[in-house]
Ligand SMILES: Nc1ncnc2c1ncn2[C@@H]1O[C@H](COP(=O)(O)OP(=O)(O)OP(=O)(O)O)[C@@H](O)[C@H]1O
């Protein structure tokens with residue numbers, strides 16, 4: 168309080184307390200695991216946990232890209248549609264150009280659409296909510312045109328063998344998710360691009376004043392987000408052996424929920440892949456646990472909704488305490 | 491005398507409807523502190539933004555280290571060694587000190603991977619050169635405003651700045667922090683850095699600077715040597731007339747008590763504060779920045795929750811209000827910091843002014859534009875606000891003129907009690923006296939007024955009664971003859987000199 172000691176640091180929490188506060192989702196995840204282990208004998212088995220990880224991987228990979236975009240202070244609603252398009256292209260083109268070229272085209276389509284999203288956001292000054300909402304509708308339309316409204320099937324079944332590669336209980340899909348998450352965490356924490364993501368979301372004026380190329384930066388992140396959505400779509404098509412025109416519908420919402428649940432802020436400037444992994448796993452554990460308990464679908468939705476609001480409330484309280 | 495390190499000549503910059511800079515010429519020599527002064531909206535910040543690469547001039551030349559240069563963007567300016575310390579700090583709170591110092595210019599390898607060791611080491615060196623007490627890994631959001639400012643100034647070491655520009659740097663600093671800032675500035679000066687210093691505070695300008703350049707309506711009125719001039723002459727250059735060193739004190743009769751506060755306490759902020767204020771009275775709160783005055787009035791207004799204390803409003807005891815209830819009772823609080831004062835930056839000045847009182851400007855539900863316009867005109871004149879019209883978005887107004895709209899917004903509510911927290915911070919000397927007159931008029935119309943100010947002449951000049959505050963306590967009350975600078979200083983320093991009781 169006194170004038171002479173006023174130049175001191177605010178906020179006096181220890182670094183451990185701060186780490187916990189900033190990653191409270193992991194505490195939450197541990198809690199749910201304990202609860203479900205106690206209430207279902209099937210939950211805490213290596214097989215089941217391996218399944219949870221695989222189920223989490225698709226939303227998880229979408230969430231990685233979403234996290235990049237959200238730390239920038241933007242949002243991408245088109246990821247579900249991009250996932251569907253990439254999966255349709257990867258399966259639909261196989262018979263004509265071969266498996267790997269088809270996969271590559273699928274991937275490219277995601278990156279290209281992400282690039283388009285980013286360019287529109289950066290150059291037009293429109294809010295990404297609007298731009299990618301347009302993307303969501305338009306791209307889904309494209310999927311319907313391409314698939315002719317029917318599910319596409321693989322003819323070469325070697326394609327569906329890849330998801331059967333396991334390392335112990337961990338599927339290839341899950342491994343790809345974890346590897347990508349770690350890689351992007353490294354991007355966020357250790358590369359210039361990653362740290363600038365925070366700078367832009369946190370205080371865009373300061374970033375601009377410092378000469379950071381904000382437009383280029385955002386275009387890159389939207390492109391990454393689109394490419395990641397395509398990866399999720401391709402992995403999904405391998406797993407299912409079909410490409411449904413409705414694949415990934417409302418997944419953009421589950422993705423946003425997972426990211427926000429993890430603690431990444433919608434306003435930008437704050438978040439990490441650790442948080443996102445935590446959020447994604449929490450959602451997956453909840454869903455899996457409730458199903459093991461034979462909870463009806465609507466109850467499941469209600470529980471998930473409540474958990475989301477609760478988690479956000481905790482986040483709000485903690486961040487207020489920290490300030 | 492050394493040759494200028496930086497010379498601006500014939501700089502012109504126009505915005506829609508305003509000539510912000512009109513053929514401005516200005517120079518900075520190595521090792522000097524050059525003051526840039528002028529009324530709100532005179533063009534000071536605009537000129538400095540041209541230098542920092544944020545605006546591109548329509549015409550004119552910039553000569554830097556003997557060469558004509560073009561400053562395309564902020565990073566280019568910084569890399570040339572020209573650094574602007576913004577009026578509103580320009581930092582990312584979530585990033586570390588080191589990352590903020592080098593924002594936009596982080597060391598990386600060819601693949602874009604950050605060299606964190608180098609970043610840390612370089613930042614540490616810059617902080618050491620400045621004698622900072624915090625480290626490169628601290629998160630900027632956890633630092634005080636003064637420390638955050640040091641982070642910005644540390645960029646001068648990191649980029650070996652030759653010219654550093656300070657735009658109203660002391661607006662939210664305590665006296666001690668201000669002294670530290672001045673020490674830092676003198677240190678830069680000794681390194682041969684040329685410094686531009688923008689401020690509305692004459693005492694600072696005469697304490698710190700070597701030369702003074704006066705801007706008025708985007709034109710240079712002249713450059714003078716500080717030693718050879720005085721505040722009166724500078725003020726005359728700024729506003730084109732002499733300002734009477736005279737405060738207009740309200741000539742009003744005190745009537746019924748509007749507010750009585752007893753034993754108001756908030757743990758860690760202030761304790762046992764009791765006072766009252768009557769209709770027609772101007773009550774001053776004097777104290778150093780950090781004494782707890784803002785906290786007290788924010789508590790009255792319900793922004794903070796008190797631990798203890800009672801309020802009587804117009805004689806009747808009431809529970810501590812919420813902000814909405816406070817407004818409904820007839821209180822108005824003009825807080826000290828612009829950012830939280832909630833100007834809607836994209837809206838025009840008129841809409842901002844009438845925003846909290848829309849009901850009184852609407853016929854049924856349709857807005858009465860004429861009435862709104864009349865209010866806008868009234869306050870534009872009373873506060874001499876410089877704007878091209880009611881529609882000009884407040885985001886494009888100069889800092890001081892934004893401040894004036896905040897004042898207008900609360901004044902036009904027709905409150906019974908108005909609380910003004912540092913009403914003239916960031917306001918030019920000419921408009922200051924307009925605001926003082928306005929305060930007097932309010933009291934004469936029968937309002938109760940509370941004025942918080944760290945400027946002694948201002949508190950003494952406008953108030954009928956002054957309360958002195960230090961470290962969260964009321965340490966003196968002065969009225970009439972007793973209202974002198976000595977008494978106020980005595981009361982405050984007496985308290986501060988005592989060993990801490992808590
Ligand atoms: N982006 C903009 N668009 C339109 N007008 C602007 C813009 N920026 C500044 N102006 C106008 O230019 C003039 C000069 O503004 P400037 O901010 O340079 O004043 P200042 O001298 O720094 O004032 P203060 O003491 O209040 O900070 C003002 O009339 C302002 O409204």
Ligand SMILES: [Mg+2]
Nearest residue numbers: 535577888889
């Ligand atoms: Mg200014």
